[in-house]
Amino acid sequence: MHQDKGETPTGEVSPSLQPNPATLMDLDHFTHHTALPDTWLSRKLDSLLNIIGNLMSWTWVVLMAIIIINVVMRYLFDEGRIEFEEIQWHLYSIGWLFGLSYCFVADDHVRVDLIHDRLSLRSQAWIELLGILLLLTPFLFIVLWYSVPFILYSWQVGEVSDSPGGLPYRWIIKSVLFIGFALLALATLSRLSRVCALLFLRKSPPRATVA
Amino acid sequence: MEINEILAISMFGTFILLLFTGYPVAWVLGGIAILFSAVAMLMDHWYDAFIGIDWNYVSIVIPRMWAVMTNWVLVALPMFVFMGLMLDRSGVAEDLMTNLARLFGKVRGGLAVTVTFVGLLLAASTGIIGASVVLLAVLGVPLMLREGYSKELACGTVCSTGTLGILIPPSIMLVMMGDQIGISVGDLFLGALFPGLLLAGLYVTYILGVGFLRPSAAPVSADAETVSLRVVFSVLWAVIPTAGLIIAVLGSIFFGIATPTEASGVGALGATLLALSKGRLTIQVLREVGRETTKTTAFIFALLLGATAFSLILRGLGGDELIEGALTGLPFSPTGIVICILAVTFLLGFFLDWIELTLIILPLVAPVVAALGFDLVWFTVMFAVCLQTSFLTPPVGFALFYLKGVAPEGINLGHIYRGVIPFILIQLVGLCIVFYWKGIVTWLPAAAYGP
Numbered sequence: 022m023h024q025d026k027g028e029t030p031t032g033e034v035s036p037s038l039q040p041n042p043a044t045l046m047d048l049d050h051f052t053h054h055t056a057l058p059d060t061w062l063s064r065k066l067d068s069l070l071n072i073i074g075n076l077m078s079w080t081w082v083v084l085m086a087i088i089i090i091n092v093v094m095r096y097l098f099d100e101g102r103i104e105f106e107e108i109q110w111h112l113y114s115i116g117w118l119f120g121l122s123y124c125f126v127a128d129d130h131v132r133v134d135l136i137h138d139r140l141s142l143r144s145q146a147w148i149e150l151l152g153i154l155l156l157l158t159p160f161l162f163i164v165l166w167y168s169v170p171f172i173l174y175s176w177q178v179g180e181v182s183d184s185p186g187g188l189p190y191r192w193i194i195k196s197v198l199f200i201g202f203a204l205l206a207l208a209t210l211s212r213l214s215r216v217c218a219l220l221f222l223r224k225s226p227p228r229a230t231v232a
Numbered sequence: 233m234e235i236n237e238i239l240a241i242s243m244f245g246t247f248i249l250l251l252f253t254g255y256p257v258a259w260v261l262g263g264i265a266i267l268f269s270a271v272a273m274l275m276d277h278w279y280d281a282f283i284g285i286d287w288n289y290v291s292i293v294i295p296r297m298w299a300v301m302t303n304w305v306l307v308a309l310p311m312f313v314f315m316g317l318m319l320d321r322s323g324v325a326e327d328l329m330t331n332l333a334r335l336f337g338k339v340r341g342g343l344a345v346t347v348t349f350v351g352l353l354l355a356a357s358t359g360i361i362g363a364s365v366v367l368l369a370v371l372g373v374p375l376m377l378r379e380g381y382s383k384e385l386a387c388g389t390v391c392s393t394g395t396l397g398i399l400i401p402p403s404i405m406l407v408m409m410g411d412q413i414g415i416s417v418g419d420l421f422l423g424a425l426f427p428g429l430l431l432a433g434l435y436v437t438y439i440l441g442v443g444f445l446r447p448s449a450a451p452v453s454a455d456a457e458t459v460s461l462r463v464v465f466s467v468l469w470a471v472i473p474t475a476g477l478i479i480a481v482l483g484s485i486f487f488g489i490a491t492p493t494e495a496s497g498v499g500a501l502g503a504t505l506l507a508l509s510k511g512r513l514t515i516q517v518l519r520e521v522g523r524e525t526t527k528t529t530a531f532i533f534a535l536l537l538g539a540t541a542f543s544l545i546l547r548g549l550g551g552d553e554l555i556e557g558a559l560t561g562l563p564f565s566p567t568g569i570v571i572c573i574l575a576v577t578f579l580l581g582f583f584l585d586w587i588e589l590t591l592i593i594l595p596l597v598a599p600v601v602a603a604l605g606f607d608l609v610w611f612t613v614m615f616a617v618c619l620q621t622s623f624l625t626p627p628v629g630f631a632l633f634y635l636k637g638v639a640p641e642g643i644n645l646g647h648i649y650r651g652v653i654p655f656i657l658i659q660l661v662g663l664c665i666v667f668y669w670k671g672i673v674t675w676l677p678a679a680a681y682g683p
Contacts, residue, residue, distance in 0.1 A: 078522035081314050085504075088311070088497025092490065106304060109493070113310060114301035120530030129527045130256035130534055133583060137254020145254070152255035156263025160541065163266050167291040171298070198297060 056142060057149075057215040066211035067126050070204060074123025080116040084109060103186040111194050118201030125208040142219070149216045153209055161206050168199045235281040236272070240551035243268045247542070247592075257588055258531070261538030265545040266290070272549060285548045296540045300533070304493060305411055310529040311496035312404050315481075315503045317521045317528075320367060322507035324474050325354055329371050331470040333453075334463050340443030341450035343379055344389045345436050347372040351393030352400065352432050353474050365394030365634040374640050382449035383643055385442060388651030391631040392435055392658070395623045398586055399616050400428040402481055402499065404532070407492065408590050409612050413598040417492045418485045419677040423609040425482070426672045427617060431662045438658055473509070477502040486680050532587060539591035555596045566604040570611065573597050574618045574663075581622025585630070589619060610673045614666060621659040624652050 059067075091105040124130055137145065174180075176192035188194075243264060250260045269290045275281040300306065319325075328350045336342030351368050368390045376386040398405045401421035410417035443450035481499040484490040490498065507513040546552070562569050580589055594615060601611045623630045626649045635648055666672050 074526060075519075075523060078519070078526040081310055081500075081522050081525050082518065084307070085311065085314065085497050085500045088307075088494060089501055092494050092498060109307050110302055110304050113307040116310060116526060117529045117533040118301075120526040121534055123523075124527045124530035124534070127527055130258055130531045131585060131587065132254045132256050133251045134254050135583060136252050140254070148253050148255055152253070152259060152263075155267070156250075156255065157259040159266040160259060160262035160538070163290060163293065163541075164297070167294045171294045194301070195298065198294070198301065 057146065057212070058218050060211075060214045060218045062214045063211040066207050070122045070126050070208055070211075073119060073204065074126070077116060077119040077123070080112050080119075084112040084116065087112065103182075103184045104188055107182060107184075107188045111188070114194065115197055118197050119204065121201050122204035122208040125205060126211070146216050146219045149212065150220065153213050153216070157209055161202055161209065164202045165199060165206065168195075168202070172196050172199060234550075235275050235279060236283045236550045237554055239268060239272055239275065239283070240546060240549040240554050243546060243549065243551070251583070256534075257585075258534035258538035261535070261542040261592075265293075265538075265541035268549070269545050272545075283549060285545065289548055290545070293541045293544055296544060297537055300536055300540065303411065305417060305491075306407065308402075308417070308493045308496035309404050309407050309532065310525055311493070311500045312402050312407065313528050314521060314525045315402075315496065315499040317524050318500065318503035318507055318517075319354065319474070319477075321512060321517050321521060322503060323510050323512050324470075324506060325350060325367055325371060327470045327510075328353060328474065329375075331467045333375070335459060335467045337453050338459060339440070340447060340452055341385075341439040342443075343372075343376050343381065343453065344385060344439040344443075344450060347376070347389050348393050348432060348435050348439065351390075351396060352429075353471070353478065354397070364397040365391060365631050366638050368394050369635050369638045373635075373643070377640065377642075379453050380448075380451045382446075383647040384651035385439070385449050386651070387635060387639070387643065387648045388653075388655045389435070389439065391624055391629070391635055391648065391652050392655035393432070394634075395620045395631045396428060396431060398623075399424055399431070399613075399620050401425055402478075402492070402496065405586050405590065405616065405619075406612075408532075408536075408587070409594060409616070412590055412595050413608060413612065415608050415612070418680075419609050420612060421482060421485055421492070422676040422680055423673040424613050424616060425676060427613055427662065427666050430665065430672065431617070431659065434658045434662055435655065438654060473506050477506060486676075488680070535587045535591060539588070542592065543595065552596065556600050559597065559600045560603075566606070569604060570601060570606060570614075573601065574614060577615060577618045578622045578625075581619045582625065582629070586619050607670065607674055609677060610666075610670050613673045614663065617659070617663050617666065621656060621663070624656055624659065626652070 087105060087108050091102065091109070094105070095101050137148070140148075172192050172195045175195050180191040181187065181189045182191070246268075247260065247264055250264065251257060253260075269285050269287075272281075272283045272285040273287075276283055276285070329346065332346040332349050333343055336345050339345065347368055350371070351364065354364060354367065372390055373386050376389075377383065397403065401424050403421075403424070406420045406424055407417050410420045439450065477499065480502065481495045484495050484498070485492055504513060504518075507517065559569055559573070562572060564572060577589060577593060580593065594612070598608060598611070602608050624632070626632060629652070632645070632648050632652065636643075636645055639648070
C-alpha cells in the first residue's frame with residue numbers, strides 16, 4: 022500500500038550522521054496496520070481512491086500559492102480580496118474532505134493501539150467488522166442522508182456568499198461534504214470486503230504481509 | 233438522577249471503553265453520537281424521558297460540519313503541517329545537528345544541549361510528536377551513545393525535547409485549541425512562547441548540571457575542535473535560515489502584520505524555498521509532502537468531525553451542565569478546581585492523544601474556568617504543558633514508544649523510563665512556575681497589543 026514512500030533523494034549527509042534521513046518520516050515501521058487480505062473489489066476501489074487522493078494532494082501547493090498571492094496583493098497593492106480568502110477555505114475543505122477516504126485506505130486514522138497491537142489478526146478483524154457495522158456506517162449514513170437536503174436547499178435558493186465580492190454557487194462547495202463522505206463510504210466498503218475475506222473466506226489463506 | 237444524565241455519563245463511558253478496542257477514534261466518536269441519539273429517542277418514546285433529541289436535532293451536525301469547512305482560521309492547520317513536513321525533508325535538521333555539535337563540542341553535555349537546540353528549532357515546525365521524537369532519536373541518539381553518553385540522559389533528552397513541539401508555536405495543537413474555545417490563535421502562540429523557552433532552558437540547565445556532577449554521563453567529545461570564528465560563522469550560516477523562518481512567521485503575527493493563516497502560507501513557502509536552497513526540493517519531495525499533508529490533515533479533521541457530532545449529542549443530553557455542575561460542586565477553591573482539571577487532563581493524556589483532549593475535554597472545561605475568573609490563554613497554555621508532560625510519563629507515554637520504535641540496539645524501555653524521570657520533574661517545576669507567575673504567559677500577548 023505504501024509503495025509511494027520509497028527512497029527519496031537525500032543528498033549528501035555528513036558521514037558522522039549514519040542514519041538515513043529518508044526513513045525519518047516513515048513512521049510505518051512501528052505504526053501497526055491491520056494486515057488484511059486484498060479482494061478483487063478492494064483492489065479496484067483502493068486504487069481509484071488512491072488516484073483521487075494523490076491528485077487532490079496538490080491542493081496544498083495551490084492553497085499555498087493563493088495565500089501568498091493574497092498577502093502580496095494586500096501589501097503591494099493594498100487590495101484585500103474577499104474572494105481570495107474564500108478560495109482559501111474552499112481549497113482547504115476540499116483537501117481534507119477528499120483526504121478522509123485517502124487516509125482511510127492507508128489506514129492512517131488515529132487508533133489507541135495499546136491493546137489492539139497485542140491482539141491476533143482475527144480479533145483485530147472482528148473489531149474492524151463490528152466497528153464498521155455499528156459505528157462507522159451509522160455515522161456515514163446520517164451525514165450523507167442529511168447533507169442532501171442541505172445541498173439541495175442551497176441550490177434551489179441560488180445561495181451565494183454573504184460578503185460583497187464573495188464567491189457564488191455555494192451548493193458546489195457544500196456538495197464536497199457529500200462527495201467526501203461518499204468516497205469514505207467506498208473506502209469502507211473496500212475495507213469491509215477485506216475483513217470479510219479474512220473472517221469468512223477460509224479457503225484462500227491471507228496473502229497479507231505481516232507487519 | 234435523570235435519565236438524560238445517566239445517558240450522558242454512559243455515553244462518555246462507552247467512548248472510553250470503545251477507544252481501547254483500537255477502532256479509529258474519529259469513527260468511535262461519530263458512531264457513538266448516532267447510537268446514543270437513537271437510544272435517547274427510544275427513551276423518550278418508552279419512558280417519557282423528555283430529553284428532546286430527535287432526528288431534526290441530529291441533522292444539526294451538517295451545519296456544524298459546514299462551519300468547520302468555512303473556518304478561515306483552521307486553514308492555517310494544513311499549511312503548518314505542510315511547513316513542518318517540508319522542513320523535515322529539507323535536510324536542515326542534519327545541518328543544524330552537525331554545526332551546533334561543533335559549537336558545543338568543548339562543553340560537557342554539549343551534544344545533548346545540541347539535541348535540545350535542534351529540537352527547539354524543529355519543534356516550531358511539526359507539532360506532530362511522533363515525527364519530532366523520531367527525527368531527534370534517529371539523528372541524536374546514536375551520536376550521543378557513540379560519544380559515551382549515558383543511555384538514560386540520551387533518551388530523556390530526546391523524548392522531552394521531541395514533545396516540546398506541541399507547545400512551541402507555531403504548533404498545530406495551539407491552532408486547534410484556539411479555535412475550539414474561541415480565543416485568538418495569535419494570543420495563544422505568543423502566550424506559549426515563553427513557557428516553551430522556559431522548559432527548554434530548564435532542560436539545558438539540567439543537562440549541563442549532569443555534565444558537571446557526573447562527567448562520565450556526558451563526556452566531552454574526543455575529537456572536538458576548538459571553537460574558531462570559522463566555526464561560529466558556519467553555525468550561523470546553518471541556523472539563520474531555519475531560525476529566520478520561524479521568527480518571520482511568529483514575528484508577523486506578533487506585530488499584527490499577518491493573520492496566523494497568512495503566516496502559515498508564508499511559512500510553508502519559506503520551508504519550500506529552504507528545501508530548494510539545500511537542493512532537496514524535487515517534484516518527488518513536493519508530491520510526498522503533499523500526500524503526507526493530506527493524510528495528516530485528514531485524520532485530524534476526521535476527529536474534528538467525529539467530535540463535533542459527539543459534543544452535539546452530549547450537549548443534547550445535558551452533558552455540559554453535568555460537567556459544569558460537577559466541577560463547580562467540587563469542595564475546592566477556584567485554584568483547586570483548576571488544579572483538579574489539570575490533574576485529570578494529565579491522567580487522560582496517558583492514553584488519549586492531544587487531538588481528542590483538545591476536542592472533547594477542553595471545550596467542556598474552558599467555560600467553567602473562564603467563569604471562575606481565570607485568563608483563558610493562561611489556562612490553555614497550562615493545559616498544553618500538562619498534555620506534553622503526560623506524553624512523557626511511563627508506562628504509556630507516546631513519546632517513549634516512538635523512541636523505543638527507532639532506538640538503536642541496546643536501549644530498552646528501562647533506560648527510557650529512567651531517563652525521562654528527571655525531565656518529568658523538570659516539567660512539573662515548569663508547570664508550577666507558570667502557575668504562580670502567570671505573567672510568563674500573559675505578558676507577551678498583552679505587549680503585542682500595547683502602544
